[in-house]
Amino acid sequence: MNLPDATPTPQVSSRLRRGAREFWIGLTQPSLAGLVGTLVIAPLLLLLACVTITPAHLARIDPGYLMAANGDEYGLLTARAMQLSQDRSGDATVLLLGTSNLRESLWDPRELADALSARAGRSVRVYDLTAGDLSYYEMTALAEQCPPGAPAIAVVTVGPMTMCRDRDHYRRFLRQPRLGLDSLLLDDEASRAGIALPRRFGVWFLDHSDFVSARVICLANFVTGPRRPLRHHFIGQPAWNPAMWDFYRRDARRWLSQYARLAPDSFASLEQHLGWLAAHRRMRIVLNFGPIQPLIRDDNPETFALFDAQLAAMAQRIGAPRWDLAEAAGLTADDFVDWFHLGRADAMKRYQAALADRLIPLLANIDKETKP
C-alpha cells in the first residue's frame, strides 16, 4: 500500500521557519504598533471588566470563585452578600451575622436551612455571614444587602469583644474595606471615624478596585475550580485545658480592660445601624449573645453584667428579642477550646438545634412583620 509522504518538502519547511521567526519578532521586539495596541487594549479590557464583573453577574457563580485562598472569608462573604442582594425568591431568609465565635458554634448552615424549612413548612434560606474578626458595622453592612421587604430575620451575634475593639483597629478596614460592597452603613461608619469617602463612579469594578486588586489571583480559580471555604477550624484541637487557664484569663482580662471605655460608642453606632435596617429593610432583628467560656464569664463578672445591661437596654429600645443560647444548648466549659470558640461537634449541633428552636416562632410571623 502506498501512503502519502508526511515529511514537509524543503520549501514548506522553510516557509514555516520564516513564519515562526516573524511571529517571534512581532511578539518580543518593541514596536510602535505594539505600544499603540497595548494602550488601546488596556482601556478596552478595563471597559470589558466594568461591564462584565458586576454584583449581578458575580452572584450567579459559586462564591468560592471569589476567594483568593481557602481561608479568604471576606471574599466569600462578599460573594454571599451579592447572592443575598440578588435574591428575589421571596423565601423566608435567615441572616447569621457574627465573628468566628458564631462560625464555630454552627455545625452546618445547610442542615439548619433544611431543618427550618421542614419545621416551618416553607422554604427557608440561611445565609452564613460569619467571619473571623468581623466588626459590628460590617455585620450591618452585610444585612443592608438584603432586598427591602424580603421576609428576613437578621441574627446579629455580638459579645463584649465585638463591642470593645478600639476604633483604630478597624480604621484601616474603613479606609480599605475588606468587603467589596456598596453600603451606606459602611460609609456612615467611615464618616464617624473621620475618613474621607473615596470618589465613587457607580461602577462596582472601579469603586472596589482595592478589593478586586487583592483578588487578581481568583482568575486562576476559573481553571482550578472554586475554592472550598474552611469550616470547623478548632475541631480536633485539644479541648479546654486547665493548664492554659492562666493564659486565657490574662488574654481575656487584657481585652476586656477597655470595655467600659469603648463599648458605649460602639453600642450607639450599632443601635443607629440596626434602627436603619429595621426602617429601610424592614427586617426582623435579633440580638444574640455569642457563646463564651463560662469560666471567663465568671472571672469578669462586672464586664459581663455591664454588657448584659447595655444589650438588654438596646434590645428594648429597638424592639428586638435578646438571645443567649448557651443554657438551652447545654454548653459547658469542656465544649470550648479557648475562651470563645466551641471545639466539639456535639456542642455545635446542640447550639444549632437551640438556634433553630428560637427561630421557628419568628418564622411563623415573618411575612406579616416585614410587609411594608
Next chain:
Amino acid sequence: MKAFRLLGIAIQALVLGAGLLLAILRIYGTEVGAQVFRYVGF
C-alpha cells in the same frame, strides 16, 4: 509573513495591555497608590 508578525504584535499588545491594567489596579489597591491617584484627580 506579515500576518505572522502582526499576530505576534497582537499577542504582545494583549499581554502587555492586561499587565498594564493589573499593575494599575494593584497600585490603586495600595493606600499610597490610591492617595496618588486621588491627588492627580481620579
